[in-house]
Each structure stands twice: as C-alpha cells, then as structure tokens.
Amino acid sequence: TLGQRTDGDQGSGGGGRAARRGHGDDLRERRGPIGPLEEDGTDEDRHRAHPRDHQRHEGCAAGLRTVAIEADQKVRRDRGQVEEDEEHHEIARGRQPHHRQHEHDHPGPEPSCVHDRSSLVGEVEGPAGQGYTYPAYWAEPFTLAFAEGVERALPTGCGAWHWRFSPPAAGLWRWRLRARVRWREQILSAETSWQTCMVPERLPLLQPVRQGLKDPRWFERSDDSWWYPIGPNLRSPSDTRQDRVLRQQAGTQAPDRRGEPRTYQTLGWTSAEFESLGTRAYERWFSRMEQARMNWARVWMCPWWCGLEWSRQWDEFGGLKVYNQAAAARLDRVMELAAQHGVYVQLELQNHGMTSSTVDQQWDPDGRGNPGSPYSRRNGGPCASPAEFYRREEAWIIHEQRLRYTLARWGHLSHLAAFVLTSEMEFTGDWQERAFANQDGGHAEATAAWVRRSLRWFAERDPQQRPVSMHFSHPWRGHRLWREPGLGFSNSNAYTGFQERGIQRLGGPGAGLDGALQFYLDQHFPPWELKRPTLIGEWGGHWDRNTPEILGQELHTGLWLQAALPYGGNTGFWWWLWMDVADTWNEYRAVVDFATANDPRGRNLRSARAKASNPQVEAVGAASAELHRYYVWIAGLDRTPRSALAEAGTLRIVTGQPGSRWMVERWNCHTGMASDRREYTAEADGTLTLTLGELDPDAAFTLRRSAPTAAGSR
Numbered sequence: 001t002l003g004q005r006t007d008g009d010q011g012s013g014g015g016g017r018a019a020r021r022g023h024g025d026d027l028r029e030r031r032g033p034i035g036p037l038e039e040d041g042t043d044e045d046r047h048r049a050h051p052r053d054h055q056r057h058e059g060c061a062a063g064l065r066t067v068a069i070e071a072d073q074k075v076r077r078d079r080g081q082v083e084e085d086e087e088h089h090e091i092a093r094g095r096q097p098h099h100r101q102h103e104h105d106h107p108g109p110e111p112s113c114v115h116d117r118s119s120l121v122g123e124v125e126g127p128a129g130q131g132y133t134y135p136a137y138w139a140e141p142f143t144l145a146f147a148e149g150v151e152r153a154l155p156t157g158c159g160a161w162h163w164r165f166s167p168p169a170a171g172l173w174r175w176r177l178r179a180r181v182r183w184r185e186q187i188l189s190a191e192t193s194w195q196t197c198m199v200p201e202r203l204p205l206l207q208p209v210r211q212g213l214k215d216p217r218w219f220e221r222s223d224d225s226w227w228y229p230i231g232p233n234l235r236s237p238s239d240t241r242q243d244r245v246l247r248q249q250a251g252t253q254a255p256d257r258r259g260e261p262r263t264y265q266t267l268g269w270t271s272a273e274f275e276s277l278g279t280r281a282y283e284r285w286f287s288r289m290e291q292a293r294m295n296w297a298r299v300w301m302c303p304w305w306c307g308l309e310w311s312r313q314w315d316e317f318g319g320l321k322v323y324n325q326a327a328a329a330r331l332d333r334v335m336e337l338a339a340q341h342g343v344y345v346q347l348e349l350q351n352h353g354m355t356s357s358t359v360d361q362q363w364d365p366d367g368r369g370n371p372g373s374p375y376s377r378r379n380g381g382p383c384a385s386p387a388e389f390y391r392r393e394e395a396w397i398i399h400e401q402r403l404r405y406t407l408a409r410w411g412h413l414s415h416l417a418a419f420v421l422t423s424e425m426e427f428t429g430d431w432q433e434r435a436f437a438n439q440d441g442g443h444a445e446a447t448a449a450w451v452r453r454s455l456r457w458f459a460e461r462d463p464q465q466r467p468v469s470m471h472f473s474h475p476w477r478g479h480r481l482w483r484e485p486g487l488g489f490s491n492s493n494a495y496t497g498f499q500e501r502g503i504q505r506l507g508g509p510g511a512g513l514d515g516a517l518q519f520y521l522d523q524h525f526p527p528w529e530l531k532r533p534t535l536i537g538e539w540g541g542h543w544d545r546n547t548p549e550i551l552g553q554e555l556h557t558g559l560w561l562q563a564a565l566p567y568g569g570n571t572g573f574w575w576w577l578w579m580d581v582a583d584t585w586n587e588y589r590a591v592v593d594f595a596t597a598n599d600p601r602g603r604n605l606r607s608a609r610a611k612a613s614n615p616q617v618e619a620v621g622a623a624s625a626e627l628h629r630y631y632v633w634i635a636g637l638d639r640t641p642r643s644a645l646a647e648a649g650t651l652r653i654v655t656g657q658p659g660s661r662w663m664v665e666r667w668n669c670h671t672g673m674a675s676d677r678r679e680y681t682a683e684a685d686g687t688l689t690l691t692l693g694e695l696d697p698d699a700a701f702t703l704r705r706s707a708p709t710a711a712g713s714r
Contacts, residue, residue: 014363042437119180122163125286127171132463136177137408142329144279151278164412168222168463170201177489206339206415208464211488215601217534218568219467219489226599227512229296229344229417229569230588232576233538234285236305238275241544242491242577246270249548249581271579279333285580286341292589296344296571298537299334299550300407300423302351303362303370306331309402311379313371320398322406335413344417348471349406352424355386359427381487386429390450403457411462418466418488421454423537424473425481435477443480455486456697469538474498474636475524476505482525490525490570496554496638497542513554513638514620517561522607533568540574547581551575555587557638560669560700561594564621564631566605570595579675590672594629595701597665603627613649617695626705628653628662631669631700644696651690653703658686660705667700679706 028259118504140159145152167173178191179492218226222644250269260267267273274281303310303317306327317324338345353360354373363386364373375381375389375398381392389395425431425447435442451470458468458481467488472478475492482490496516498505507515517536521527525534539558541550555573562570570591579585600622608623610630621630632651634642655662659682666676680688680703691700 012532032237038361038558041227048614063273091226118179120161120163120179122165122175122177124165124173124175125252125511126167126169127239128169130169133617134163134165134463135404135408136161137405138162139409140325141327142326143600144329144333146278146280147380150276151280153329155325155610156337159325161408164408164413166412166463167197167199168465170199173197173199204414206342206344208414208466209344209417210465211467211532212601216531217566218601220601226596226601228596229346229535229571230592231289231294231296231343231571232298232573232579232588232597234282234297234576235300235348236275236302237277237281238271238304239577240271242575243271244579245546245548245551245575245578249578274577274580279330279337282334282337284578284690286337286343288580288585289343289588290341292587293592294585294588295342296346296349296417296569297338298346298420298571299331300348300351301331302348303354305355306334307350308405309374311371311374313379314369319372319379321401323402325430328409331410335410335416339415346418346420347406347410347416347422348423349403350422352422352427355389355422356432357386357429357430358432359424363429385433387433387446388429390428390430390444391446394452396453400457403454404461407458407461411464413507414464415526416460416466419458419468420491421451423469423471425470426472426474426477439474440475440476444537448481448484451481451484452486455484459486461697467533473543474536475520481525482530486533489535490530491535491537492520492524493538493543494520494536494540494572495541495543497544499540512636513558514561514618517558517565517567517619518607521565521567527566527568527604528604534564535567535569536572538572538574543574546575548578549641551578552584553638553640555579555584557633557698559587559591560594560631560633560698561620563591564629564700565607566600566622566711590670593672593674594702597702598627598629598704600627608654611652612692613652614645614647616645617651618693619651621701623653623655625657628655628701628703630703631698632692632695632701633696637697642697644694646694648692648695651692651701653688653690654686655682655687655688655705657682657705658684662703663706664688664690665702667702669698669700 005247057245068395088178122134122136124130124132124134126132138159139162141156142153143156145154147233163177165175174194174196176192176194178189180187180189182188200571203221203223207223209219209221209227212218212220212225212226219229221227246269277284286297289295299306300306303315308323308327310324312319312322315324316326335345351360351362353362354364355375357363362370363373363376364378372379373381373383373386373389375383375395376386377534382392382398383389389399413563422428427435428449430447431442432442434444434446455468459465468479468486469488469491472482472492476496494506494516496506496513497503499508499511499516501509507519511519517539521534538544539554541554543620558573559570570588573579603624603626605622605624605627608621608628608630610619612619612630612632616635617632618635619630619632621628630651630653632648633691634645634648636642662680662682664680665674667673668675680690682688688703692699
C-alpha cells in the first residue's frame with residue numbers, strides 16, 4: 001500500500017530552467033546549494049562533499065521524533081500530541097486539507113538525503129471503513145525572488161516533513177502518523193496517537209473532478225454537476241519555437257507596457273523574456289484566464305520547468321531519487337496561483353524527450369549543457385537505452401518513488417484535475433523501437449504494460465481518483481493502446497499541419513480545421529465507443545511554423561468548433577505566448593456560455609453536419625434526439641478573415657422526428673450572447689429549415705426539443 005516504500009520522499013535544493021533552451025550559461029550563474037551525492041558514493045565521498053552530512057542524518061533521526069501540526073500558516077508543538085481544536089480539525093472536502101508536519105530540530109543543515117533511510121506516512125480511516133496509508137514528503141523552503149529581471153529560487157531555511165491529506169467524503173475521520181528511520185545500524189520508529197476530525201458536507205469551490213459516473217463520456221464534479229474544461233496549454237514560461245510568430249506579431253514596434261505591473265514593464269516579445277518571469281508569468285496568465293472565464297491549463301513537469309528528477313551535473317538536480325526542491329517550490333506556486341484564479345491543472349508527469357534519443361531527445365548529452373538522463377547507464381542509472389526505462393523493473397521502482405512524492409506533495413489539491421503519464425509517447429524509447437515504423441497498426445507491449453501498471457498505481461493510491469491518461473502527438477498512432485481500459489480521457493494533437501502533403505492525415509489537404517476536428521473525434525477518439533471524454537492535447541495551425549493571421553483565425557473558429565462538436569472540453573491550443581502578445585484571451589470568454597448552456601450527459605450526442613443552401617456556408621456540430629448544436633461559418637474563415645454575407649440562405653437540419661417542436665437560439669460568436677430565440681416545427685420528413693439571414697461571418701445555434709412528437713417519440 002501507499003506509504004510502505006519511502007525511497008523517493010526527499011529532496012535537494014536548486015533546480016531551474018533547462019540549459020538546452022539556449023540560456024545555459026546564465027542558468028549556471030543562478031545556482032543554489034548543491035544537492036547530495038548519488039547513492040553510489042562512499043561514506044568518505046559523502047563526508048568530503050558535505051562535511052556535516054552525518055550530522056544531517058542524525059538530525060533527521062532526531063527530527064522524526066518531533067511532531068507538529070500546521071494550520072493556517074501556524075505551527076504548533078506539544079511534544080507529540082495534537083491539540084483538539086476546531087481550527088485544526090474542521091476541514092472541507094478538499095478545501096482545507098489536514099497539514100501534519102514533522103520537523104527536525106537539529107541545529108545543523110537540513111537532512112536532505114533522507115531517502116532509503118526514513119519513512120513517514122499517515123494512516124487514515126474513514127466513516128465508511130475507507131483505509132489509506134498516505135505518504136508524507138520532505139520539503140525544503142524556498143522563496144521565489146525577482147531581481148534584475150529574473151526570478152530566482154532562493155533557499156530560506158531547513159527542511160521538514162509534511163503530511164497533507166484531503167478526505168474524499170464527509171463524516172468522522174481518524175488518522176495518525178507513523179515514522180521509521182534507519183540510523184546507523186538501528187531502525188528507529190515512532191507513531192502518534194489516533195486523532196479524529198469531522199469533515200463537513202460542504203464542498204470546496206474547486207471541487208475534485210472525475211469521469212461521469214452515469215455517462216463517462218463527460219467530466220463532472222464531486223457533487224455530480226457537469227464540468228466542462230476550457231483553456232489553453234501553459235506548458236512552461238517559455239517555448240522557443242514560438243519566437244518566430246512572436247516577432248511577426250510584434251513587427252518592429254516595441255511593446256507598450258505602460259500601466260502594467262513593474263515586473264512586466266520591460267517584457268519583450270521573446271520566449272526568453274517570458275522565461276525570465278518564472279512563476280510570475282503564471283500570475284499574469286491565470287489572471288487573464290479568470291477574466292476570460294477559463295478554468296483549465298496543461299502544465300508540464302520537465303527538466304527545464306517544475307521537473308523533480310534529472311542528472312546531478314545540470315541545474316542543481318541531484319540525480320535519481322533526489323528531488324529538486326526549487327522546482328517543487330515553483331510548482332507549489334503555480335498550483336497556488338491556479339487556485340486563486342479558479343483554474344484546474346492537468347499535470348504532465350514527464351515530457352517525451354526525457355526518455356527519447358530521437359525527437360526532442362534529452363536521453364543523451366547534447367553538447368549544450370544537458371548531461372542526459374539520470375536513468376542512463378552513462379550517468380550511473382539502470383538503463384542502457386531509453387527503451388529500458390519502460391522495460392526494467394529497477395527503473396520502474398525508481399520512477400514509482402517520484403510518482404509517490406508527487407502524489408504526497410500535490411495530491412491533496414482538489415484543483416489538480418488530472419495526471420498525464422508522458423507527452424508524445426510515440427517518440428519515447430520503447431515505442432520508437434517496437435512500433436514507430438508502423439504508423440497505423442504499431443504496438444509496443446512493454447509500453448502498454450507500463451501504462452497499465454501506472455493506471456493501476458494511481459487507481460490504488462489516489463483518494464480523489466483523478467482521471468489519468470497518456471498523450472500521443474499523432475492521433476492515428478496507438479489505436480490498440482488507446483483501447484486500454486482505465487484511461488481517463490483521450491488526448492492527442494490535432495494540428496492542421498497534419499493535413500499537408502507528405503502526411504495527409506485528419507482528412508487530408510483541403511479538409512480544413514473543421515475536417516480535422518471532426519475526423520479526430522469520429523475516427524480516432526469516438527467518445528461513444530471509448531466511453532471516456534475526448535480532449536485535444538495540442539492544436540493550432542502547424543506544429544512549428546505559423547503566421548499570426550492563421551493562429552488568430554484558427555483560435556476563433558477552433559474554439560467554436562470544439563464547443564459545437566461533442567468534445568469533453570475545449571482544450572489544447574498550443575500558442576499561449578502568442579495569445580498573450582496578441583491579447584486574444586477574450587476569444588475564450590465569448591464561447592463559454594454557448595459551450596456550457598446545456599448539460600450533455602445522457603443525451604447520446606454524436607457529430608453531425610447541417611446542409612446550407614448557400615455553397616459558401618458550412619455547418620458542423622452535434623445532434624441527439626432532444627438536443628442539437630451547430631457552428632455555422634463562411635467557408636475559409638479558419639484561414640483568413642471573411643466579410644459578412646448579407647444573405648446566407650437557409651440551413652436544413654435532420655431531426656428524424658416529424659412534427660416535433662424545437663426552441664432555437666442563435667448566438668453571436670463575437671459577443672458570446674444569444675441574439676435571437678424562436679420556435680420551429682419539423683416538417684413531415686423530420687427536417688427543420690432555419691433562416692440564416694446575415695452571417696457576419698459566423699454564428700452558433702442550439703436547438704432544444706420543446707415537446708414530444710405526436711407519435712410520442714423522444
């Protein structure tokens with residue numbers, strides 16, 4: 001059970017952004033305290049590198065006997081006993097989790113090398129007999145200071161054990177802490193007395209989310225209400241491949257930042273400028289997302305941003321099982337900011353380059369500062385190749401400890417919506433070796449076994465039972481793997497660049513964005529077949545080269561297309577830096593009310609097209625027996641702006657229900673408001689004919705059946 005293995009529950013200072021992003025020399029100047037040596041060093045080596053290292057371990061042993069509880073930023077001690085007061089014990093489900101903390105009181109340095117030596121877990125029992133053994137984690141405090149145009153993570157004190165747990169149900173819960181430490185030749189142990197707390201019925205503002213219990217094709221909150229994720233990628237503060245379109249957007253004009261907070265006044269139009277902001281970029285983005293009514297973001301844990309584990313020769317990482325505490329502090333801050341602005345986070349647990357020697361490879365040294373993966377034998381790890389990361393038991397055991405630390409540190413957060421095991425799995429080692437050459441039928445069983453094992457791991461250990469998935473770049477790959485049970489949602493890329501000659505996917509040349517999004521949904525990830533929500537991981541023009549005009553047109557039309565089609569959310573636009581520079585956040589605000597106007601659960605929505613009498617007009621959406629919704633636009637709008645059509649003709653919609661009456665709402669795609677509402681009656685053949693009038697240059701429609709047909713059909 002969770003908590004029995006403790007090898008990964010520790011951390012080291014330092015960390016930062018990747019030298020491979022082109023700023024390696026600058027990064028090395030920002031270094032903080034160096035982490036401990038890897039475990040294959042001798043005691044003499046450790047003592048030479050850390051003269052007080054033995055004192056650290058003695059301090060850890062002493063510290064595990066000191067018990068404290070943390071609530072509302074206050075730490076109280078009473079020599080192992082927890083005060084029975086309402087402030088500590090009244091916790092909303094997910095809103096105010098228990099914070100139980102062990103602190104060491106040794107005057108020496110923090111015991112940052114505590115893996116393989118100590119275990120601290122909370123044993124929890126719920127009112128219905130639920131039982132959890134949930135791990136604590138070691139954390140060292142950092143402050144994120146901004147000076148001379150750069151955010152730096154600076155250590156501020158000694159580390160401590162923390163235990164955080166959010167009860168998944170109301171009622172009377174009880175819990176205690178249990179500690180074990182290997183100190184010299186002894187095993188020391190201690191445990192607290194059982195404590196109780198009453199968890200009230202009220203739910204947090206950001207409730208935990210899950211797959212629908214009755215209709216798993218959609219997400220819902222823990223109170224059974226429908227939840228629709230909407231928002232862009234916010235992978236990291238930087239992305240150098242966006243620099244080209246950022247320069248095009250800016251032209252030759254310097255940005256006007258008058259009236260901006262001081263931090264942003266010198267911000268230019270490059271990835272490097274955003275990178276220098278660190279978590280302050282997320283302050284900026286989450287604020288704009290809240291204003292635009294967005295509620296979802298995708299964030300990566302990667303060596304250059306919020307990643308915990310990498311080779312010790314680079315950016316203050318400490319090697320395997322030594323977790324970068326500066327990076328963890330950044331993710332703490334990102335999650336804190338997300339909660340402040342009502343944003344749920346989908347967390348990518350690793351990026352594909354970490355286990356790839358081909359696409360975006362980081363496995364091998366790159367000659368630009370990246371020493372390669374700590375799992376590589378070249379760096380003392382257990383794997384001769386990136387494929388062995390997915391095949392070797394020793395690699396899994398080490399990787400599992402990082403998962404355990406991640407769940408211990410952030411798993412109590414109700415707005416941590418989902419985990420993704422890795423990005424772009426087809427570029428990782430085992431899949432590259434076994435399946436990549438066969439685009440449509442390839443399968444790598446070792447990768448599949450690793451995915452199944454990961455899904456079981458989270459299902460057995462995560463009290464919130466979050467959706468867990470994986471990610472492929474190419475939606476046509478991994479057909480068999482995507483049919484594995486237990487995946488929480490479908491998640492791949494839908495770039496219209498995939499339609500170009502030489503690839504000719506997602507409908508091929510000329511299919512347009514609407515063709516790509518419908519093909520992705522119907523042919524690759526049909527939610528009605530897979531019984532889970534379908535999301536888009538990344539989209540927006542070409543994956544590498546774009547113009548501001550194409551991105552602007554695709555962003556606008558793509559949001560409305562996803563809202564009309566039966567997608568489980570409106571996610572994945574990749575070009576977040578361009579969005580900030582171009583100030584296109586409000587494109588999301590306009591689509592929110594339409595997208596969330598009707599709860600789709602239980603309605604069996606399928607993709608549908610309506611027939612326009614005007615050949616310049618296109619219409620696509622979703623249909624069921626009682627609900628239709630469509631996005632209608634002038635052809636080509638996804639590539640270039642279009643002038644209004646004074647007379648767009650009519651739209652014929654097949655209902656299959658002669659004589660049925662439908663309440664039809666027309667939505668303005670610029671204001672996001674319903675502009676007209678009227679009732680229509682289906683003709684004898686079951687079709688509705690809507691008059692479009694002026695189309696400037698698009699509109700959206702919802703149709704709700706207002707009464708059963710004369711024949712009594714639904």
